[in-house]
Amino acid sequence: MLRKAHVLAALFATALSAFPAGAAMSTGQFVARANTLRAQGFAALLSPDFQVLKDEARVARQQLRAENDARVKAGKRPIACVPDGETIGIEEMLDELARLPAADQRRPLKDGYARVLSRRFPC
Template sequence: MMRLYPILAVVTLVVAAPANAAMTVHQFVTRANDLRAQGFAAMLSPDFAVLKEEARQAKSQLKAENARRVAARKPPIACVPDGESIGIEEMLDGLQALPAAYHKRPLKDGYARVVAQRFPCQ
C-alpha cells in the first residue's frame, strides 16, 4: 500500500495540471532563474526547451491578439517597430519587475505588459 502513494501523487499532479496549461509569470520566472544560475549548462536542461516553447507561445498569442485588435479598429497592445525585439534578459528582467499581482497571471499577459512598456503606441 505504501508503494501506491507516490504513484497516486504523480497521477494527481498530471491530472491537475494539463499539458497545455499555460505557465504563470511566476512559474516562468522561477524556472528561468534556475536556468540562469546554471550558465551555459542550462541549454542541456529539459527545462530550456519547455521555457523556450512557453515564450514562443506567449509571443505568438500576443501577435495574434494584436492583429485581432487592429482588425477590430481597437488600439494595439504594443507597437513593435519592424526589426525590433526584446532580448531574453530584458524580458526576464521586465517580468520580474511586474507588480506581484501580475505574477499570478498567464505568461502571455506578463509578456504583453513588458512589450507594451518597451514599445508603447504613440
C-alpha cells in the first residue's frame, strides 16, 4: 500500500528533466526529458529545468497518493503494496518507466508511476 509518503517522495526527489510549468506531462515525455538531462550528469542539477521537473514529479506523486487513498476508502484494492522501508531509486524508476509499452508512455506520469509500482509491489 502507498501508505508511506516518504517512499514515493524519495522516488523522484532527485529526478532530472523539464517541462513547461502547468503542463501535464506524459510518462514518455518525462522519460525523454529525464534521459536528456541524465546524460549531462551532475551538470543537469544546475539546469533551470530541474526544478520544473521536480514539481511535475511532486504533483504526479500527490495525484497517485490521492487516487490510492480514494481506492482504499472505497474498499478497492490499493494500487500497490509497498513494504515498509522499500524504495525504488530514481535510476531504476526511470529505467522501469522507459520499459513501459507505448500505450502507457502516452498516459500521464502518475499512471506510469502506478504501473511501475504495481508491477514491482503487487498486492
